[in-house]
Amino acid sequence: MWCLCVAALLIICITHWVYRWRNPRFNGKLPPGSMGLPLLGETLQFFSSNTTHDIPPFIKLRMEKYGPIFRTNLVGRPVVVSTDPSLNHFIFQQEGQLFQSWYPDTFTEIFGRQNVGSLHGFMYKYLKNMVLHLFGPESLKKMLSEVEQTVFATLQQWSFRESVELKEATAKMIFDLTAKKLIGYDSAKSSENLRENFVAFIQGLISFPLDIPGTAYHKCLQGRKKAMKMLKNKLQERRARPREQQSDFFDYVVEELQKEGTILTEDIALDLMFVLLFASFETTSLALTCAIKFLVDNPLVLKGLEEEHEAIIKQREDPNSGVTWKEYKSMTFTFQFISETVRLANIVPGIFRKALREINFKGYTIPAGWTVMVCPPAVHLNPAIYKDPLSINPWRWDGVETNGASKNFMAFGGGMRFCVGTEFTKVQMAVFLHCLVTKFRWRPIKGGNILRTPGLQFPDGFHVQIIEKDQKMQKPGRCKGMNMVVS
Template sequence: MWCLCLAALVIVISITRWVYRWRNPICNGKLPPGSMGFPLLGETLHFFSPNTSFDVPPFIKHRMERYGPIFKTSLVGRPVVVSTDPTLNHFIFQQEGQVFQSWYPDTFTEIFGRQNVGSLHGFMYKYLKNMVLNLFGPEGLKKMLSDVEQATCNALQHWSFQDSVELKESTARMIFDLTAKKLISYDSVKSSENLRENFVAFIQGLISFPLEIPGTAYHKCIQGRKKAMKMLKQMLQERRAKPRKEQSDFFDYVVLELEKEGTILTEAIALDLMFVLLFASFETTSLAITTAIKLLTDNPLALKQLQEEHEAILKQREDPNSGVTWKEYKSMTFTFQIINETARLANIVPGIFRKALRDINFKGT
């Protein structure tokens, strides 16, 4: 009997000590104020709660009001410090690669690929960035301008025959078809498999609690990624078996790089990168377009000024039916202001993650 009581007491003391250490992480200096939430779970559920306004997310706003611009918390089992302080954030960006480096939670790497996330800093990052710029740099964008205009006109014409249009979904479909064609020469009409459906399943569980149990949003997210990666791998292997003489899409550049002697690029890294490019291109852009239309609808003066800028461009054309030129595109001053403000307000990224390589003292903490 005494043995059982002693064992129970030891267990209670151990759990209490573990909870105390969880709520009070060991630190050589002084941690900022905040709460670590529940053991293991932390404050993850509140972090993932949806936000339906342009305001600061409730998770951040409530803690800023209580603790200030810098606070500690725990997300998906990891202790983190959240900073909304402009001075500290500027310092972090200045010390990139020296005091701080890119870091992402384990769940993030599972979703976007360990090969890809592990390449987000250092030489590999610069290498992959140059690869992307070969296709989407200034010269590549000049060539894409007519394709983008044609795709937009076709979509608008199609929508004009419909009673109503779900804007976010429709623009996402249009942009995905355009991007997939440019990146991997994928044609949704001719293909027997629907690549975009897998990305839709992926997106629906992207911001969800990382519980991989059949039926959960996170499980559907992981399954969507696996199916999409399987399709991309098959397409890349087919391209490697029958390479094209002229480079016209991103897979052509990948095949060329993979065949080079001593290349640091692997098929796994290339596929993870392709997955992220397809996701980022259509999901972020479709959200930005939807937000821009909402903002312009609510601000008729801005809409009027935008219309006047484009009407002036049309009046200066010799042929009113000719396509948009690069010179016209670069002259859209007010349009760029609309784009920049929309990108600021419609950023879907809840935050960026950085890992401190050594202890940092900032304003006494």
């Protein structure tokens, strides 16, 4: 008899727990939605893959069912998902007041507990100013010629190959350039392959957080561990033998660490370096790969780019001189194309914040402590905002300011956490496009298909043949597929 009582009590407890999971306590009216399965929530559905540029099915289906603001549960946390431009803008504007930056515990493990994205208040502003020392306009003006030389030399190297996988090749180019400016790292002279650790890291970054040998997440953590060890060794070497003049960001960091009363610690500095190395090359290489794919599919856009950059060269006294800052700032159509590329690519599928106190918006209550996920793709691909949103149309940006964020454009974040590396990304993309369309042609060979899980990937790569314009296009060898020459 007592066994039946225990079993009945257990069933009641489980039923009550499941009910509380699905109907959390709150004041007011929660956004509609489902909390999914206990503990797991709707995590598996969120990570399910899709192969389109459209709004992720997980988001789109729930928008159709519940509206632009709905609730769910991801990785054991209650989440309010916002596809509403007004709420998104409100969240960004209330950073530090009603909301603060938040990442899942798994992200914190990956990026480090002292990473810039997880810090707040004065410390965040302090690190942001440090980053602007590297990526601010004055530094980028000095860096412009080096970026151009690196891009042109790289494109020339590619032109001797039968095929180049763009995502991997552009990632290596950008990583080598950024690592040199950050820590003085030269892959050609180093016995250690720093980027190899980041490749392992990236493969598991947006994956199910299962830390078991063999899983992508486990490999991700191991990649971080090895990369951090290399960065720590390099920083300690630099601190032991500081240089009189700054030649890279590490020199600046060492100076900050040596200042009396500094709030910078070695752990914070290393996490900052790690995040900067990752953010600077992975997202930009994805954007560049998407950009070239869009140009292959849209000859009119390519023509517009060629006309703009050929006009820049014609206006020079010396056609062979490098890109000037004035010329860079004049690349209006190029910036429109970059904005259109990142709008459609949606490299960042979600931006997370945490509610610091209970918030009421449009009749719904967001409880204190809950996570809010701003969903850029749902805004960028909204047909009520962008006509024919799945088409690439740089001309839609005529007369539109794209240097910052807005309610309808948040490819680089928003509010006080607007990405400080945005201008550096634009410099690299604009200079790459300038060199490519004025000096080279290319032929798509194979690949170019995308996969979102929910982050953007090119599972088969995007293989192209590059050649200088004054040489003949070679046959693509054994590679079969697209044969269109883009010039």
